[in-house]
Amino acid sequence: MLTAMFTAFLLIGWSIPAFASPAETYTYSFWGKPVPAPEPYAVAGVANGIDLGVGALKTPNDLHVAANGTIVLADTGNNRVLVMNKEMKVTRVIDRFHTNDTFNGPEGVFHDGKGQIYVADTGNRRIVVVKEDGTFVRTIGEPKSPLLRNTFQYTPVKLAVDRADRIYVVSKGSYEGILEFESDGRFDGFVGTNKVKFNPIDLLWKRISTKTQRSQMEQFIPLEFNNLDIGQDGFIFTTTSEEDSDQPIKKLNPSGADILRSKGYFPPKGDTGNLMLGSRRGSSIFVDVTGDVSGMYSGLDSKRGRIFTYDKDGNMLYEFGGLGSQQSNFRTPVAIAMQGEQVLVLDRDIGRITTLAPTRYGSLIREAVVNLSNGKVEASTAAWSKVLQLNANYDIAYSGIGKSLLKKGENREAITYFKLGNNREWYSEAFKRYRKEVVQSHFGTIVLIAAIVIAFIAFAVKWGGRRLAGQYYEEVGMLRNPFYTMIHPFNGFWEMKYEHKGRIKIALAILFALVVFLIIKQQYSGFVVNFSNPAEWNSMDTLKFVVLPFVLWCVANWSLTTLMDGEGKFREIVMATAYALMPFLVIYLPQTLYSNVITQNEASFYYLLDGLALVWFIWLLFVGTMTVHQYTPSKTVATMLLTLVVIGIMLFLGVLFFSMLQQMISFAISIFRELSFRY
C-alpha cells in the first residue's frame, strides 16, 4: 500500500505537465514518459484586429494560407472575410459582394492558390466563391441528391479545394462523411466516412430487442469530421473530435480510405499515457490539422492548446504551444496553418493570430526530415547529429542516423543507433544484415564448432547410456534429484515424499537461482524481445514477483489441503513447488543467450520456449501436488484452482490490513497534533 502511494506520487511527478509554460515542451519516450525537450517553435509575433487596422475580430473561426503566402481569415462574428498578404497586412476586407449580398456567420475559408477564395457561408447554408479583390464569382447552394437522408441539415463549416477544383465540405452534423462537389458545383457524394464503433455486447442487445425498444436506444452513427485540409501531395487530412481514438487525424486517399501511417511509438493522437491527472483530463481533441512539407503534418489540440507535429511515418517530431495567458499561449485555438516554415494559430476568443517561427532546434529537425525523405542521407545525418547535440533524448534522431548508416552498409554502427533510438523493427533489420556478414566470413569455423558440439553430445549420450545400461533401478543423488524429477515426475515426487530425497536447502536454492536467472533474463535478453525499461530495473521487483507468489502459493495450498485431508506437510509442499520451478531454471539461460542472436521474426521461437516452460511447470506442479497430498487427478485440479482463489483472499486481507494500519497511524498522528497544539 505504501509502495502504491509512493508510485502514485511518482506518477504524478511524471505526468503530463498540466500548465505548459513555453519552456516546457516535451517528446514522448518509448515508455510513454514525456521527456523534456528544447523548444521547437517560438513566438515571432501576435496580431489582433486592432493591430491589423480592421477593428477587433469577433469570434474568428478559420484561417488559411495559400501556397503563395496569402492569408485569408473568416471573421465569423463580423460576417466578413479578411485577405492579407505575406507580411500580415490586410489587403482587402470582403463583407459585401454581388450587389449587396452579405455573409452570415462564415465559419470556413479556403484560398485555392489561383486567386479564388471559397467561403463556407454557414448561416446562409451555401458556399460563396469570390476573387481576391472581392469580385463575386458564384455561389454553390444546398446539395440536392437522393443520397441525402430527409433529415439532412446542410451547414457548411469547413471546406477545402483540391487541384482539380473539387470542393470538399465538412457540414456540421453530417455523419456520412465529407461532401464532395464537382468543380461546377454539382454534389458528387460523400467521401471518407468515419467507421462506426460499437461492441459485440451492444449489438447482441440490439439484436434481441423489439423495434420499439430499439428506437429508444442510442444509435450507432459514425462520428462527424470537424475539420479538413489538403496536404501538399493532394490528399485530404481530416480531424475528428473523438475521445480516446487512435485515429483522430486521418489522411484520406481519393477513394476515402485512411492511409495515415502509424509507425511511431504511439498512434498519432497527441497526448498519450496517463491522462487522468492535472486540470484538463482525457485525450487530446484535435480541431484542426495542416499539411506540411515531406509528408509532415501538425494537429492542433483544443483541450490543452498544444500543437503536435508528426512525420510521414507517424513519429511525433515535436510539440509546442499550450493554454495560458502569456503571449505565446492560447485561450481557445481554433485554426492552424503553415506559412512556409512558420505556423499561424488563430485564437477565437481573443481574436488574435499568433505567428510562431522555428527555433534552431525545430528547423534542424525539419531539415533532417526533409532531407531524409528526399534521399539526401549525408545532409540528414548531419542535421540529426546537430539535433542530438541540442537534445540527447531525441530517439527519432538516433533512428534517422541509423537509417542512413544502414543505407551506407555500416550495419554494426546502425545497430547501436537503432538501439539508442529504441527502434526494434529497424534494429532487427540491421542486426539481420550484420549477422549475415559475420556468418559469411566465419562460415567454416561455425560449421566446425557445430560439428564438434554435435559429436560431443552424441558421444556423451552414448557413454551415459552405456553406463546406465542394464540397470533397472537407478540411484539418484540429492543434487540430481530435481533434474530427475523434471523428467520422471511421478517417481521423483514419490521419492521426495517417501524416501526423503528432497531437501529444503535445495528447494530454496532453486528459488534463489530462479530469481537470479530472471534478473539475468531481464537485463541481458536480446533487444528484440527485451521490453523492460532500464530506468526502472529493480531487482527487488523480481524478488517480489517470484518469492511472494511462491510463499503465497505454499501457504494457501497448505491451509487448503489441511482442510481437504491432503497428506502433505508444509515442508513437502515447499519442496514440491520449488522442484516444479526447475523447467524455468533449465530453459531461461539458453533462452537468454538465444535471444541475443535473433531478429524480430524469429522471436516466435523465444515465446514458444516461454510457453513450453510454463506448460512444463504446470504439469510438474500438478503431479507434485497430486503425489504430495495423495489426491486423485480431478481433486488435484480442483485444489489448485481453489488455491488461486485463496491467494486472492489472502492478498485482499493483506491490503485491507495495511490500509487499516495506515488509517490508525494517521489517526494517532492527528490526535497527537491536536493535543500538542492544545497544550
Added chain:
Amino acid sequence: MSASHLKERVRLVWRDMKKYKHAYVLLAPYFIIFLTFTAFPVLMSVALSFTNFNMLQSPEWVGWSNYAKLFVNDDIFLISLKNTLLFAAITGPISYMACFLFAWLVNELPPKIRAIMTLILYAPSISGNTYLIWQLIFSGDSYGFANSFLMNWGFSLEPIQWLQDTKYMLVILMIVQLWLSLGTAFLAFIAGLQNVDPTLYEAGAIDGVRNRWQELWFITLPAMRPQLLFGAVIQIASSFAVAEISMNLVGFPSVDYAANTIVTHLIDYGTIRFEMGYSSAIATVLFAIMLLTNLITQRLLRKVGE
C-alpha cells in the same frame, strides 16, 4: 585389433553368410528394390547437394558452397526454416495427441458406429481438394464465413484479409493442417487399440491398476508401441513436409514469403529454377532434420509405460 584377428573375423562372417544363404536369397527382392528406389536416390541427392547441377550440363563439384549459400545468403530459406520448425513444433505434437485421443474415443463405440465415425474422421485427409471449404471460410471479402460472422456480431468492422495478411497466414495453415491430420496415424492407432490383449486389463485390475489413466499408461500404450512409433514417423514426416496446403490456400509464393515452408522452397528451386544441386542441399537439410526428430521421438516413446 591385429591383422590376423581381423582376418579371422572376416572368415567367420563369410562362413556364417554361406550358412544362411537361403535367407539372403529370400531377402534379395525387397532389398534390391529398396536399394534402387529408396536408398540410392537419397544418397544420390546427398551427393548432388555438393555440386552445381542444372539437368543439362554435367554436375560440377562445388563442395560446401551450396550449404553456405543456403544458411547465409538465402533469407527466404531462413524464413521457410523458421515456419517449418514452428509448424512442426506446434502441429506435430498436437496432431499426434489428437490422433490418439480420437482413436481412443472412437474405440469405445460399438462396432457399427465405430466404422462410421472412423470414416467421418478420416474423410478430410483422403478427400482431394478440401481447400475449397477453407477458402470459403477464410475468404478475404465480407462473404467469407469467418469475416461475415465477425462483422455480423460486431467483432470486426471490416473484412480481414485472412489469407493475405502475414499475421494470420501461419495460424490458419496450422488449423487446416490439424484438421487434415487425422490420417494414417489415426487408423494405425485404432488398429493398435483393437489389438491390445483384453486379458492384460484383467491382469492389471488384479495387480492394482487404480484408474483409467494408469490403465492407459501402463497397459494400453506399451501394448501398442509399434503403432505409436509408426504414427510418430508418419506424423513428423507430414508436419515437416507441409507444402500443398500452403500453396493452395495462400498461394505460391505467399505474401512476403510468410507461409513458405522448406518444401515449397524446394519446389521453387527444384521444379521451377532447376537448380538441382541447390535443391538437393535443401532436401538434405530437411532429411537431416526429420531424421533427428525421428530419433528423438523414438527415444521418448521408449519411455512410455515406465
